[in-house]
Amino acid sequence: MRVDEQAAYVEYVRSRMPWLRKLAYLLCQDWHRADDVVQTAITQLFVHWSRARAADNLDGYARTVLTRVFLKERRSAWSRNVRLDDEAADRAIEAEDSVTTLAVRQALLAVPPKQRAALVLRYYCDLSVEDTATALRCTKGTVKSQTSKGLQALRKALGGKADELLANIAG
Template identity: 65%
Template sequence: MPGRDDDFTAYVTARTPWLRRVAYLLCQDWHRADDLVQTAITRLYLHWRRASAADNIDGYARTVLVRVFLAEQRGGWRRRVRLVAEAPDGPGGAADLDGALDLREALAALPPRQRAAVVLRFYCDLSVEQTADVLNCSTGTVKSQTARGLDALRRVLRPAQRLTDGENPA
């Protein structure tokens, strides 16, 4: 269907950079983020009739992307292949580059579901209920995963904050 393909192409062209940023926050690797987005876009195309009829196409696409990420985390490939840490090759311009790198590193250390909950709640600005829908879990699980993720981030980032504020580490 030409109209269907045109609508899909227009949507994907406009929203791929946003999907790629969300994927990067989830997996902390630009190449892997591209793979996640490609898989999510393929699944979105297969269900485009349902997705385009949804009230919130971005929400539908984001849900597909997060579920692709979580499924990959559970799969055997993730356990067999170890990606090496590299400096991000994405766009720069962060005012506090050291702080941004510290945050990315701390975010990468979170377990996948905690990371997904934190990214969805604070980067994608979803409510607890919306996040629960995307993660296919209860609101209580979202709250506990988010709280645990934030606690872990605070524990990791607090010492770095003290050192940048001029406190003596001793």
């Protein structure tokens, strides 16, 4: 990789790191795992930087890489055998986080990983069904069913206040 390409990569990663960490956290619900997912994703991004840089939407390319890294990690034998629980938060909760946001994030833990990825890509990243299908390497129908099942699991985890809490997040 040429020096100018390396500088462009470093600048991109430096500027997008907070966004990548937040997206990974929404998928993992654990800051330590999110950091691991981001590290793997930016390593893959570095290896394929010339292809990524040529993409029409560099953020979309990075988001897709990050999502695929998360899903691959969830399918690995290590993830099924080792479960690390973060008993104490390693940083203060951001001031912008409300009780509602925290409740929804906690409820996301009850949603299976692929459904969680579909929900995060569709509703947090505001991707279309087609773009989500591309990121998850599945059909549009699978995205729709995973999103529907994910919303059902999220509503179940939130209990009786699901519609009220989800409306607060959306509005």
